[in-house]
Amino acid sequence: MSADRAILAHSVARGPTHLEHPLATIESYDSSAGKRYRVRYRKPDHTQTTKRGFRTKREAEVFLASVESRKADGTYIDPSSARVTVRQLGSAWLSGQTHLKPSSTAVVESAWRLHVEPEWGAKLIGEIRYSEVQTWVADLARGSATDKPKSPALVLRAHGILASVLDAAVRDHRIAANPARGVALPRKVGREHRYLTHEELHHLAQASGQHATLIRVLGYTGLRWGEATGLRPRDIDLVRRRLAVVQNAVLVKGEVIIGTPKTHKRRSVPFPAFLLPSLEAAIAGREKDDFVFADLLGKPLITPTTRFNSWFDKALESAGLPTMTIHDLRHTAASLAIAAGANVKAVQKMLGHASAAMTLDVYADLFDDDLDSVAHRLDQAATSTSVVKMWSNENRPGPK
Numbered sequence: 001m002s003a004d005r006a007i008l009a010h011s012v013a014r015g016p017t018h019l020e021h022p023l024a025t026i027e028s029y030d031s032s033a034g035k036r037y038r039v040r041y042r043k044p045d046h047t048q049t050t051k052r053g054f055r056t057k058r059e060a061e062v063f064l065a066s067v068e069s070r071k072a073d074g075t076y077i078d079p080s081s082a083r084v085t086v087r088q089l090g091s092a093w094l095s096g097q098t099h100l101k102p103s104s105t106a107v108v109e110s111a112w113r114l115h116v117e118p119e120w121g122a123k124l125i126g127e128i129r130y131s132e133v134q135t136w137v138a139d140l141a142r143g144s145a146t147d148k149p150k151s152p153a154l155v156l157r158a159h160g161i162l163a164s165v166l167d168a169a170v171r172d173h174r175i176a177a178n179p180a181r182g183v184a185l186p187r188k189v190g191r192e193h194r195y196l197t198h199e200e201l202h203h204l205a206q207a208s209g210q211h212a213t214l215i216r217v218l219g220y221t222g223l224r225w226g227e228a229t230g231l232r233p234r235d236i237d238l239v240r241r242r243l244a245v246v247q248n249a250v251l252v253k254g255e256v257i258i259g260t261p262k263t264h265k266r267r268s269v270p271f272p273a274f275l276l277p278s279l280e281a282a283i284a285g286r287e288k289d290d291f292v293f294a295d296l297l298g299k300p301l302i303t304p305t306t307r308f309n310s311w312f313d314k315a316l317e318s319a320g321l322p323t324m325t326i327h328d329l330r331h332t333a334a335s336l337a338i339a340a341g342a343n344v345k346a347v348q349k350m351l352g353h354a355s356a357a358m359t360l361d362v363y364a365d366l367f368d369d370d371l372d373s374v375a376h377r378l379d380q381a382a383t384s385t386s387v388v389k390m391w392s393n394e395n396r397p398g399p400k
Contacts, residue, residue: 024068026060039064043078044071081174082126086165087117089125093165102257103250108161115140115150115158125169130179133162141186152186159185193365194328195335200321207318211311213278214293214301215329217243221269222333222351225326226250227261229300231292233283238276243269245352249291249300256300267352331363338366 024041029052037060038052054060070076094112097105119136120128137159143149150158163180170178196204196219205215217228221243230249237244246266249256261267271279282292291300304310304326312326330351337347344367348359360367 024064026057026064028057039067041067044076049078049080075176077173077176079126081172082169083124084169084174085121086123086125086128086162087121089169090117090121090161090165093168101250101259101262102252106252107157111154111157112161115154116161120162125166125175128166128179130183133159133180134183137183137185152188155186156188159183193331193335193363194322194324196321196329196332198336200319201329201332201336203319204315204321207315208311209315211293211301211315213275213282215315216275216278217271218326218329219332220275220336221271222330222337222347223269224248224262224330224352225303226300227352229291229293230258232289233286233292234288236279236283236292238280241271241273241276243271245269251302256302258300261352265352267349269350334359334363335366338363 024039026037026039028035028037030036036052037054037057038050039054039060040048040050041064042048051063054063067076090112094109097108100108137155140150140155140158141152159180163178166175166178166180169175201216201219205212205219208215214228217223218225221228223231223243223245226248227245230247231243235244235246236242244266245261245268248259248261250259251257279292286292290298293301295301304312313323316323334347334351337350342350344356344359347363348356351359353359353362
């Protein structure tokens, strides 16, 4: 018998009458199913609780030993603390997401309201099983007779919310493990980028009428839509040819919200000299804090979408270009910069990516030609030395 079992057995044998404040006791009682055992013990907060229904005294002893062990190493989970619903914890979790930007908050709240809360809101966190979460994720991805399949991005977002709520429950010692972690998730497939040539971008700008300068700025600087529409005359340095990205105009629930750039980091983005006349005209007559690309009320322009047959869609049609999104102009800027010889680090800074690795991941297809270039340069370098001649002699047929 181990030392812990020996101490436990001795404690139980003595019974509660031998201790003024017993830490734990095991007692038998009669039930309709026969003799059963219950364990009385104190939780880490020193309140007393009872666990009933053990068929044998040994089962009760093993349970009590495990409780005392978990109390000692800090892993004890109070069964009553798991009797809280996902809705209760989810509401608190949502209110704590103050680090998110307004646009991100709106997306998270929508996924919670439409997909997470209806399925899991009334469920006690202690009753959620891994298999249930896996089935839910699969149902979202494949859809049903009454609901269409959800995109991988939406499935990942909904699952991430549930998993994050349960992560908080684990950290609060409400449950021992997160049943939402480790489930098979759909793979998010990136949409193929659409790149415009200089000529195509020129035709699109011409077809955009009063928005021509905005199209050229997006296509040659890589600014996000909200960064471009958040520009003010004070942010444009015509001497150094720089755009200071210091704020972002984002549409949230029908209202344009002004905030910090997506990464919360300010940056300075160069623009080509041929944009000078257009930008000078765009800021002419405006106050330094006015928006450069604004509507008739002076507010930042709202993102054009295909759902409303926007001016951007009409410009694409007029220019003879296939359907694309306004964000594709950011990809166009990256492709034109790389084609012009810009290195990865320069493109990263221009686009405001967190790292050069991210730029490479997003635009790996644009660097395919570099592989051929590497082989060509290696061939030139080796040919200029005696190495290739030595290899040629070694591979020449005949006696060596």
